[in-house]
Amino acid sequence: MPDTTNAAKATGLQIGDPAPGVKKVDPILVADNVTRNFGGMTAVDVAHVEIPRGVITALIGPNGAGKTTFFNLLTGFDKPNTGQWIYDGRNLAGVPAYKVSRLGMVRTFQLTKALSMLSVLENMRLGATKQTGERFFSALITALWRKQEKEITERAMELLARFKLDTKADDYAASLSGGQRKLLEMARALMTSPQLVMLDEPMAGVNPALTQSLLGHILDLKSTGMTVLFVEHDMHMVRTIADWVIVMAEGKIVAEGYPDAVMDDPAVIDAYLGAHHDTDLGTLTGQLEVAIDDDDSLVQQITDEIAAESANTGSTDDRKGTA
Numbered sequence: 001m002p003d004t005t006n007a008a009k010a011t012g013l014q015i016g017d018p019a020p021g022v023k024k025v026d027p028i029l030v031a032d033n034v035t036r037n038f039g040g041m042t043a044v045d046v047a048h049v050e051i052p053r054g055v056i057t058a059l060i061g062p063n064g065a066g067k068t069t070f071f072n073l074l075t076g077f078d079k080p081n082t083g084q085w086i087y088d089g090r091n092l093a094g095v096p097a098y099k100v101s102r103l104g105m106v107r108t109f110q111l112t113k114a115l116s117m118l119s120v121l122e123n124m125r126l127g128a129t130k131q132t133g134e135r136f137f138s139a140l141i142t143a144l145w146r147k148q149e150k151e152i153t154e155r156a157m158e159l160l161a162r163f164k165l166d167t168k169a170d171d172y173a174a175s176l177s178g179g180q181r182k183l184l185e186m187a188r189a190l191m192t193s194p195q196l197v198m199l200d201e202p203m204a205g206v207n208p209a210l211t212q213s214l215l216g217h218i219l220d221l222k223s224t225g226m227t228v229l230f231v232e233h234d235m236h237m238v239r240t241i242a243d244w245v246i247v248m249a250e251g252k253i254v255a256e257g258y259p260d261a262v263m264d265d266p267a268v269i270d271a272y273l274g275a276h277h278d279t280d281l282g283t284l285t286g287q288l289e290v291a292i293d294d295d296d297s298l299v300q301q302i303t304d305e306i307a308a309e310s311a312n313t314g315s316t317d318d319r320k321g322t323a
């Protein structure tokens, strides 16, 4: 496990002084004028934000600031009222969630979406993209299908071993602890070999015994070249692993910069962090229950995705470059 106390922090990420919307030297994601209204309330109103590539960015802010809604918009799980965003040179506004993940941008959920009545390994396999067996004609070619099945299972088992869940591969996901479900969700997100991993409160509901290994796993993502954007209320975790911090309040980006500068800024502390300031690991973790997804919504979503794809003239891989 990496030494999280001495994790090398990135510098020189931005062009000019840190301020809301500041340009980055090498952004992986650039969003403009993204708004989302619910009834009369504006949940997200982001004029401009850039996410730096290859480092860990924390998105923080009080409850109801719009962090999860912003994640939902960027990853195609919700539609904005206005706005656009460019991921790795490609405009993603209007692109559905399954395509976004195939383009290398994946997210996990604040309330985990492990499917209780499937095994841990089956949950992992749902994270794989482009399964030949999902397409009617290809499914007829059994040999091809079997080969891909084997590759997917191998990749799943490798990832499960990395997250110390391999001994649980055949257990129902329902039997996992809240923290183990968080790990499973992160492992599943990695099945697609993503470039940008978005984690919505990875520490919430995680037993303190697992938090250190979770921090290690997030640092591992960075060390293997991935970009991480995570939402977190645990300020100790943010300070420990984030290279850059973006503060959101009432839908807007109100501050951004390097962790120490942002989190020691009295205006940010008073106005936006309030009671969360300097709350240590373990104090806030566990504040949110882990949702048990028994409504099969994820299965339905995946079924819809497969149907949409089949209707889509059997197109092959949308991903640019190498996976």
Ligand SMILES: Nc1ncnc2c1ncn2[C@@H]1O[C@H](COP(=O)(O)OP(=O)(O)OP(=O)(O)O)[C@@H](O)[C@H]1O
Binding pocket: 038, 043, 061, 062, 063, 064, 065, 066, 067, 068, 069, 070, 110
């Ligand atoms: N589907 C929805 N319908 C109506 N209002 C919504 C919906 N989703 C979110 N909201 C509202 O939008 C605002 C932003 O919510 P959001 O969940 O994005 O906040 P958050 O920053 O993720 O908060 P938390 O830290 O508590 O997770 C809140 O006022 C919330 O009640």
Ligand SMILES: [Mg+2]
Binding pocket: 067, 068, 069, 110
């Ligand atoms: Mg949220």
